[in-house]
Amino acid sequence: MAVRSLAYIRVETRDVGAWRRFGEEVVGAAATPDSTEDRLMLRLDGRPWRFRIEKGEQEKYLCAGLECPSEETWTAVLDKLDKAGVAVERGDAAMAADRHVRGVASLADPAGNRIELVWGNVVAGTPFVSPVGVPAFVTGEMGFGHVVVPTSCYDDTRRFYKDLLGFGDSDEMRVHFPGGPEQGLGMSFMHASGPRHHTVAVGEFPAPSGLIHTMVEVPSIDDVGLALDRALAAGVHISSTLGRHTNDKMISFYMRTPSGFDIEFGCGGEQTVDWTTVTPTFTIKEDLWGHKWDFGA
Numbered sequence: 606m607a608v609r610s611l612a613y614i615r616v617e618t619r620d621v622g623a624w625r626r627f628g629e630e631v632v633g634a635a636a637t638p639d640s641t642e643d644r645l646m647l648r649l650d651g652r653p654w655r656f657r658i659e660k661g662e663q664e665k666y667l668c669a670g671l672e673c674p675s676e677e678t679w680t681a682v683l684d685k686l687d688k689a690g691v692a693v694e695r696g697d698a699a700m701a702a703d704r705h706v707r708g709v710a711s712l713a714d715p716a717g718n719r720i721e722l723v724w725g726n727v728v729a730g731t732p733f734v735s736p737v738g739v740p741a742f743v744t745g746e747m748g749f750g751h752v753v754v755p756t757s758c759y760d761d762t763r764r765f766y767k768d769l770l771g772f773g774d775s776d777e778m779r780v781h782f783p784g785g786p787e788q789g790l791g792m793s794f795m796h797a798s799g800p801r802h803h804t805v806a807v808g809e810f811p812a813p814s815g816l817i818h819t820m821v822e823v824p825s826i827d828d829v830g831l832a833l834d835r836a837l838a839a840g841v842h843i844s845s846t847l848g849r850h851t852n853d854k855m856i857s858f859y860m861r862t863p864s865g866f867d868i869e870f871g872c873g874g875e876q877t878v879d880w881t882t883v884t885p886t887f888t889i890k891e892d893l894w895g896h897k898w899d900f901g902a
């Protein structure tokens with residue numbers, strides 16, 4: 606498989622200060638010392654950063670950094686993308702240094718979601734210390750979490766991640782809601798080579814901010830509960846109550862970021878070491894319990 610995990614996400618915002626407060630005081634990520642009023646890097650672990658928040662004119666998710674385990678794998682997948690006619694912009698050394706990786710290439714999936722395909726396990730060299738005492742984020746081999754991106758061309762987008770980037774099916778569902786199409790809307794959850802249940806999911810939903818949600822994972826339910834308390838105290842919109850997903854078994858809640866998309870904050874996500882032992886599932890009930898949604902304004 607070409608991709609091992611989610612390395613980072615980049616976000617454009619009009620209000621970097623709001624993101625700093627949200628990122629540090631609610632999520633519990635750590636702003637790097639070289640963050641500025643125009644550019645905020647948030648750490649979750651031993652990597653130099655996992656979120657980069659960039660000052661701009663809009664509230665917009667910019668891209669996901671998807672990580673290949675080696676330069677060889679990265680080169681091979683870029684060749685495959687070239688042969689398939691996908692427009693790939695190979696970054697130079699300066700662009701790689703800017704992303705704190707060893708190699709970077711920029712492209713888009715068929716729905717227009719931007720991807721930076723990267724390789725290089727760059728180590729910050731200083732410990733991650735959460736400003737609000739989150740003991741750790743569950744990352745490592747699994748990367749920082751997952752992204753759920755929107756698509757208006759569901760089948761093409763699924764095929765792109767599977768056939769060209771080497772993702773595998775973990776789960777699929779059709780989401781039904783009052784007034785929606787009879788056949789429901791598709792959601793496809795795909796795993797990379799790392800143990801996380803899904804690193805990318807695609808959903809047939811609109812997302813004005815460019816992202817349906819991203820996810821971070823913490824070690825225990827108490828860490829989730831403490832984050833929920835911090836979010837409520839800070840007046841952050843809670844997009845979904847606590848609940849447990851049927852597919853990856855994660856216990857989580859969802860809250861609204863300053864850029865309009867949600868962060869799922871959870872624990873207990875299912876992990877798989879050997880993907881050849883797993884048969885993809887089709888889920889007909891999204892949650893074992895909870896996850897009552899409030900899409901808000």
Ligand SMILES: [Fe+2]
Binds near residue numbers: 751
């Ligand atoms: Fe999620």
